[in-house]
Each structure stands twice: as C-alpha cells, then as structure tokens.
Amino acid sequence: MPKPWIDSVKNARSLTVRNNIGSGNWSSLFSRGLREINRLLSSSSLNITFREAAADASADVIVAVGNGPISYTHDNTTFTSNFDGKRLHGYTGLAGREGSPYIEKAFVFLPTAPEMHTPSGTRRTGIQVMTLILIHEFVHCCGLTDNDHSPDDIFNGNPTTNPGSRPDGDRVGIMGSNGYVWFPPFFLSNSTVGKIQSVW
Numbered sequence: 001m002p003k004p005w006i007d008s009v010k011n012a013r014s015l016t017v018r019n020n021i022g023s024g025n026w027s028s029l030f031s032r033g034l035r036e037i038n039r040l041l042s043s044s045s046l047n048i049t050f051r052e053a054a055a056d057a058s059a060d061v062i063v064a065v066g067n068g069p070i071s072y073t074h075d076n077t078t079f080t081s082n083f084d085g086k087r088l089h090g091y092t093g094l095a096g097r098e099g100s101p102y103i104e105k106a107f108v109f110l111p112t113a114p115e116m117h118t119p120s121g122t123r124r125t126g127i128q129v130m131t132l133i134l135i136h137e138f139v140h141c142c143g144l145t146d147n148d149h150s151p152d153d154i155f156n157g158n159p160t161t162n163p164g165s166r167p168d169g170d171r172v173g174i175m176g177s178n179g180y181v182w183f184p185p186f187f188l189s190n191s192t193v194g195k196i197q198s199v200w
C-alpha cells in the first residue's frame, strides 16, 4: 500500500531533492531525471513538483549512489543493507518516526554502474536505462512501495531488457497487450497515477 508523506510536504505538493550523486556515471542525469518526473506528474494531472534542494537537512529526498554496503539514519534509527551496484533497479527507503505511518524523508540509492546482459557478455548500460532507473525511484519517493509495482508502465518491478548495439541503445520494457513496449517514451499508467493520487 502507498504511504503518505507528512502534512507539511503534502500541503506544499512538492518534494525537495538533494543531489548527493557526486561525480561519475550519474552526475549528468540528475537534472534530466527531475525534468522527466515533473513532466510525467504534470501530464498525469498530479499536482506534485520535484525541486532540487540546497542541503541535506532541508531536503525531503536524498539521492546517492551505492555499491556494496549502504546505510541511512533517520529518527535515531539506522537502516543498513547490501546493495548490488550492478543491478538495474535502485533502492528507496521511505523513512518516518517509529510507529508513525507518515514518511518524513526518503533515501534513494542508485546502482553505481548498472549492467546489461548482451549476447556478447555483460557491460555497463547507457543513458536511457539509467534515466528510467532514476525516475522509477522518484515514483517510489511519491510514497509507493515495492508492493505497488505495476505491470503496465515504468513502475514495473521486474521489466524486460533489450540490449542495443551500444549502451545508449539499451532499453528496458514491458509486455503490453500488443507486444513489447520499450522505454523511452516514459509514461505512468492509470493504476500508478491512482496510487500516487491516493496518498496526496
């Protein structure tokens, strides 16, 4: 079930996002991810805007990269996990006060170097798949959990992959009613939009 944010965030209808990606593969994709999620939300008539935050403390969402042990601390509780920096799915922790159903802060981890299986072996994937990974995690940041993954849009939890001849030609997709659908174009289905709407 989707989780609601605290009232101050919900009333602002905005999520402020801190870019802690640093240098490397992801550094040029943060702004692109923000633009894409804002376009998807506004075209779905969801009045929610992602904005870049200037500091960790003031941010609702913190985005970092991870490979191996990851951790974040909120309300004196530290969450730790082991994260595969080669996978094609990020991780988003929706953190709140103990015993409270409300999200106070979200922690996004992106795989440092996500890899694609190709007929000639495994190699790093490119910009289209990485952008998809980032905006998929931004959908989680709206309050959607792994149990809310959808069959029919970019919020699919177990998509199909289609390697290109070059990394930037790689695609992730889903099986639609008329065959495979590859991203981009990115889109949100009615069921995902409805789940987001239910907690905003």
Ligand SMILES: [Zn+2]
Pocket (backbone or CB within 6 Å): 089, 136, 140, 146, 149, 156, 157
């Ligand atoms: Zn997911």
